[in-house]
Amino acid sequence: MEQQIHMEYAATKKEKPNAADLQFGRVFTDHMFIMDYTEGKGWYDPRIIPYQPLSLDPAAIVFHYGQTVFEGLKAYVTKEGEARLFRPEKNMERLNRSNDRMCIPRLDETFALSAIKKLVGVDKDWIPTAPGTSLYIRPFVISTEPYLGVAPSKQYQFIVILSPVGAYYKEGINPVKIAVENEFVRAVKGGTGEAKTAGNYASSLKAQELVADKGYAQVLWLDGLEKKYIEEVGSMNVFFKIDGEVVTPALNGSILKGVTRNSVIKLLKHWGIPVTERRISMEEIHQAHLAGKLEEAFGAGTAAVISPIGELAWNENQMIVNDGVTGKIAKQLYDTLTGIQYGTEEDIFDWIVEVK
């Protein structure tokens, strides 16, 4: 099943952005990976080609019925100039779980990862070196069959693009303001919340637009059934430190199984800090805050790594967390995770995969 990746180099190279100008997901490298699928034939013709537009029939299923999945991970470069990935096999695993939910054929995880490594290797000089910067990797699958019936596509493309990125939040590791969402719902049990698929993000835009106008960086989603229990933030899982214990919503089928979330739990356990995955109501957080026991709150995700929450707005309650400054645990997690990623901390859990 091992397939040869065909290589076509870009004739001209694009200019690389200055480290200071780096945003998130606006600039793309010289090359991309692409591979086709046709029912009966399977996945075929893996190739690295110059970054270029896709040519798709206007009736392609992706435009109409959104049958698509994606992933997000990063490549980091060490002081010594070595490129590396952070737990990429977790992203490949999740990509296939998302594929299952969305009726998209599975990918060979080992092969997909080797393709990503090869692509990152080809565009290695695009990995920025300034602190906090990295090369964001976006693998995605789109349904390309030209057919207006609501049915799984018989044709797909698996594509990987790369984008040199600065920090996701302009605020960096500084605390952000988050608004708890009471009206709109992102995902519900039995829906697609656990899959990394387009529709979950499309449905989140409206709520985010409304709170952005009021100065909030993101919304905190509550469960779709009772609007009582905490789910996750925009593109991060969420953690709270209450009276010395760290808690995070359990994986209930409607939130994303974050790689950063899993890494945070592993680190906390390793440090002997109590951490529990369970159902958490917004009322509980509010009571903890009133009692002076809400010690920290932070989001965890690939893009921002750790994002402290300095203010949480819920109905008429404006809860200032940890005086609006970054908490001790959030800082320690951020330093350790980025330390492992950039190679300044020991990789005790064997999380790093080198790109040769």
Add this chain to the structure above:
Amino acid sequence: MEQQIHMEYAATKKEKPNAADLQFGRVFTDHMFIMDYTEGKGWYDPRIIPYQPLSLDPAAIVFHYGQTVFEGLKAYVTKEGEARLFRPEKNMERLNRSNDRMCIPRLDETFALSAIKKLVGVDKDWIPTAPGTSLYIRPFVISTEPYLGVAPSKQYQFIVILSPVGAYYKEGINPVKIAVENEFVRAVKGGTGEAKTAGNYASSLKAQELVADKGYAQVLWLDGLEKKYIEEVGSMNVFFKIDGEVVTPALNGSILKGVTRNSVIKLLKHWGIPVTERRISMEEIHQAHLAGKLEEAFGAGTAAVISPIGELAWNENQMIVNDGVTGKIAKQLYDTLTGIQYGTEEDIFDWIVEVK
């Protein structure tokens, strides 16, 4: 604000399919309509061009975050060779409501409709004439800005494509078997169920795939909160006749506001048949069936017009409706609606819009 539509004719014409071979949404006509949007500039450059692939940056938001909406309506041709649309202004209205929910800029409804009419006029000889056939019209908006951040796109394309179609269900007006879905959820209050947007359909694929294996044409969705109340079928609203009264789920924010649904209600009222929009539990339908009072069940949507339900499977209950044959009301609605559409029945409600 009236814009001139630029016209580029196809150099060669494609071969048209035989009426007998017509499927749904597999073949497209010679031309398409396309128009661009850029923030600050608005909608511009409306044009009819030869049907052709779209060229999009692989980072276009539609591929990743599914910010997109669509519509579906049909052009019919009368015995006299006149082309006509059925309540198209309703589709334009709904397109803009979907746009609002998905943070997509509104279209000028009058202009969009005139563009559709012009396109249908250009490809008029593609409207099939055999009974039950028509030209399916698919207007859609996709987000094209190359940006991997979760935020509304600053660039869009509004596109219209046309497809000559046979009956949506191979079974035609014959009753279909429908399975009530207990596990998966299509949409929930606060979500995007009321918008015609890609993610709603992507999330429905899995459930449909599972029941298709058991011989069911579609699933009947229940509410996402309690999984008790009836919502709609795949791409149809649903009606039941119980003890002489026709009932249909009320518009509750999570189901589509179907144009056919509205037309059915109007016709029933006109005929003096009692019709009520309200919350309907699956248990109520089951009890009515046990009591011998479930007289008819049918779906209503543009694609199939009226689709009688001959069997409804709910947990271990297989409910055969009206002995598995098309009911009187379903038949009367189908005949009247298609009669109005094809010009053999009087257009008493002024639903028809002629294409000059």
